[in-house]
Amino acid sequence: MEDIKSLKPRYEQMYLMLRNKIQAGEYAVGDRIPSEKELMEEFSVSRITSKKALDMLVQDGYIMRQPGRGSFVIQHSSGTVEEPARLQDNKPSGEESVQRKQIVLGLIMEDFSDSYGKEMLAEMERTAQELGVYLLLRISFCQPEVEEQAIMMLREYGVDGLIIYPTRGQNFSTEILKLVIDKFPHVLVDRYMKWTDTTAISSDNVSATRMGVQHLFQGGHRHIGLLASRVTDNVAIEERIEGFVQAHAEGGILLDRSSWLTDMNWTGTGSPDDQIQKNVKMIQAMLREHPRITALFAMEYELALIAKEAVEGLGMHIPSQISIICFDSPPSTSALYSFTHLRQNQKEIGQLAVHNVLKLIEGAPLPSKISLDVELVIGKSTGPAPKQA
Structure with a gap:
C-alpha cells in the first residue's frame, strides 16, 4: 500500500490505492476489484476498514457493488459513468439503486455496570444494527486522558459522529470542547454542557x-x-440535589444540610475496600450525630449499597428503622438487594443517542437538552417512618 506509514486512516489509504489503480487502468471498466475479505487478508485490516474503503469508492462513483457478485469498476475518472454490459442484468431500481455511504459511529463510555449503562449500551448496539450503522466502542474507565485519546483516535479513524458518556470532572475535556468548536456531530449521554x-x-x-x-x-x-459523590464532578448529581431541595421547599419541610454527605468517593486512590470502609464510617458518624434521620437518599446505586452496610453495621434494621432510596438498580434477577429506586429509561436513552447523532450528521437541528421521565420502583428498602422518631 502506498505510503503505508502515512498518518491517514487505513481505510483512506486503501481507498486512494484502489482509486489510483482504477484511474491508471489497472482495473478496467467492468473488472471486479478485490472483495472486503480479500482486502482484509491482503492488508491485515478489519472488515469495517475494508468495507469503508469500498464504500468511499461507491460514493465517488468509481465502482458498483452487486450483492452476491462483488464490486465492479464503472468509471476510470470523475467523468461520465460507464456501466458494463454484464452488470445491466438484475439492475436494482428505485431506492435499491441508491448507493449510500456506510455510517460509522464512535461510542465512548466512562464505564458501565448492571445498575446503569449495560442496558443502554446494549440498546445502542441493537439500534445501530437495525439501522445498518457500525458502532465502535471505547471505555475510558473514568480517566479523562483516556477519554481524550479515544476522541482523537476515533476522529482520526474517520467516524462520522460520536456518542459520549463523559467521565466525571469539574470541566469537560478539551477534546469535547473541540467537537463543539468544529461542529462535529456528537451527542452527550447523562451529562450536558451548559x-x-x-x-x-x-x-x-x-x-x-x-x-x-x-x-x-x-x-x-x-x-x-x-x-x-462530589458535586463538582457531575452535572447529574447537581440536578438531583436541586430536586431534593425543591421537594423540601414544596412540602414545607425544613432542610437540614448538616445531614448531607456530598463528597463521597469509591474510586479514588487506595484499595476499593478501604474507600468503601471510609464511606461506611462517614455515614455511621452522620447517623450517630443526627439520630432523628429516618431515611437516606443515595444519589447513586453504589452509595445505596454502602449505606446499607453502614446501617446494618450499627445494628439498625432496614426499613423499619432506616429507609433507603436510590437512583438505578440492577434487574431483580441480578440485584444484590431490592432497593426502592428511580429507574432511568436506559433503552430510550440508547435509542435516542443513535438516532439523534444520525440526525446531526444529516444536518438536522436538535435541541440542546433532551430530558426523559424516570420510573419509581418500590423495593424492600423503604417503609413508614418509625413512630418513635
Whole structure:
C-alpha cells in the first residue's frame, strides 16, 4: 500500500490505492476489484476498514457493488459513468439503486455496570444494527486522558459522529470542547454542557428526585439524609440535589444540610475496600450525630449499597428503622438487594443517542437538552417512618 506509514486512516489509504489503480487502468471498466475479505487478508485490516474503503469508492462513483457478485469498476475518472454490459442484468431500481455511504459511529463510555449503562449500551448496539450503522466502542474507565485519546483516535479513524458518556470532572475535556468548536456531530449521554448547543440526552433528574423525596414524605419521613459523590464532578448529581431541595421547599419541610454527605468517593486512590470502609464510617458518624434521620437518599446505586452496610453495621434494621432510596438498580434477577429506586429509561436513552447523532450528521437541528421521565420502583428498602422518631 502506498505510503503505508502515512498518518491517514487505513481505510483512506486503501481507498486512494484502489482509486489510483482504477484511474491508471489497472482495473478496467467492468473488472471486479478485490472483495472486503480479500482486502482484509491482503492488508491485515478489519472488515469495517475494508468495507469503508469500498464504500468511499461507491460514493465517488468509481465502482458498483452487486450483492452476491462483488464490486465492479464503472468509471476510470470523475467523468461520465460507464456501466458494463454484464452488470445491466438484475439492475436494482428505485431506492435499491441508491448507493449510500456506510455510517460509522464512535461510542465512548466512562464505564458501565448492571445498575446503569449495560442496558443502554446494549440498546445502542441493537439500534445501530437495525439501522445498518457500525458502532465502535471505547471505555475510558473514568480517566479523562483516556477519554481524550479515544476522541482523537476515533476522529482520526474517520467516524462520522460520536456518542459520549463523559467521565466525571469539574470541566469537560478539551477534546469535547473541540467537537463543539468544529461542529462535529456528537451527542452527550447523562451529562450536558451548559451554555453550548451540544445535544445531551439524560433523565429529568430534578423531577425524578422530587418524586423520590415525595415518596418518603408520604411514608412520614421528615428527616432525610442525602448521600452523593462530589458535586463538582457531575452535572447529574447537581440536578438531583436541586430536586431534593425543591421537594423540601414544596412540602414545607425544613432542610437540614448538616445531614448531607456530598463528597463521597469509591474510586479514588487506595484499595476499593478501604474507600468503601471510609464511606461506611462517614455515614455511621452522620447517623450517630443526627439520630432523628429516618431515611437516606443515595444519589447513586453504589452509595445505596454502602449505606446499607453502614446501617446494618450499627445494628439498625432496614426499613423499619432506616429507609433507603436510590437512583438505578440492577434487574431483580441480578440485584444484590431490592432497593426502592428511580429507574432511568436506559433503552430510550440508547435509542435516542443513535438516532439523534444520525440526525446531526444529516444536518438536522436538535435541541440542546433532551430530558426523559424516570420510573419509581418500590423495593424492600423503604417503609413508614418509625413512630418513635
